[in-house]
Each structure stands twice: as structure tokens, then as C-alpha cells.
Amino acid sequence: MSAQPVHGGTQGHPRVPRTIGGISGALRGSRRAQFFAELLEAQQGTELDDVLNAWWGRAMLDTDPDxxxxxxxxxxxxxxxxxxxxxxxxxxxxxxx
Structure with missing residues (x-):
């Protein structure tokens, strides 16, 4: 059994790529500015990974058709x-x- 995305994307190719560009392009309104503010303050490594993971989740929600x-x-x-x-x-x- 494998997990399949509910809306958009395919396994291995999500609706929103886990990249800075993919995330920023998917965020709505002022959330993009908030993302960049946190991104610019994050240290490389775990802190940066945490910012990207949190905002990727928000970007996925922003692009959910429902x-x-x-x-x-x-x-x-x-x-x-x-x-x-x-x-x-x-x-x-x-x-x-």
C-alpha cells in the first residue's frame, strides 16, 4: 500500500515543491513576506530546515483546492x-x- 496525495501532485512530486521558490510561489498574500523574514533570520542547518518544513506545510494548505x-x-x-x-x-x- 502506498500513500497518494489527495489533491494535486504525485508521489515524489508534491503540489508544492519543498524549495524556497516553490514555497514562496504558493503562499498567499502577506504570508510570503513572513516566510522570507523567517528564512532570512534562520541559521543554516536545523533552524533553516525547521523554517522550510513549517512554511511548506502552510504553502500546502494555501494551495489546497478545498x-x-x-x-x-x-x-x-x-x-x-x-x-x-x-x-x-x-x-x-x-x-x-
Whole structure:
């Protein structure tokens, strides 16, 4: 079994490349400036990796085709939720522990 992306991209080629250019190109509005501000302050190594990882996640959310629908549902309190127990049970049933 392999994981497949939900929206866009393919395995090994995500919707947003994990590069400075890929991340900055995907961010909306003022978030791009925030990304560059943090990027310019980060030390090479773990600190820089942490900045890139955090902002890559935000860029993936910014480019999610369902982003606006999910955001509205979350604000309205109608976003479906689950518990960690249900997630763990679901994974165990499929042998994914």
C-alpha cells in the first residue's frame, strides 16, 4: 500500500515543491513576506530546515483546492471531526498501526 496525495501532485512530486521558490510561489498574500523574514533570520542547518518544513506545510494548505470550503466549515463549526481513538482503531483495522 502506498500513500497518494489527495489533491494535486504525485508521489515524489508534491503540489508544492519543498524549495524556497516553490514555497514562496504558493503562499498567499502577506504570508510570503513572513516566510522570507523567517528564512532570512534562520541559521543554516536545523533552524533553516525547521523554517522550510513549517512554511511548506502552510504553502500546502494555501494551495489546497478545498481550502476555502474547509475554512468556512471550521469557522461555522460544521467541519467533521474524529477522535484519536477512532483514528487509531481505524489504522489498526487496516494493519497500519
Amino acid at each position: 481550502r476555502d470550503r474547509i475554512w468556512k466549515a471550521a469557522e461555522a463549526g460544521t467541519l467533521p471531526t474524529t477522535t484519536m481513538d477512532a483514528i487509531l482503531r481505524h489504522r489498526q483495522e487496516r494493519g497500519l498501526q
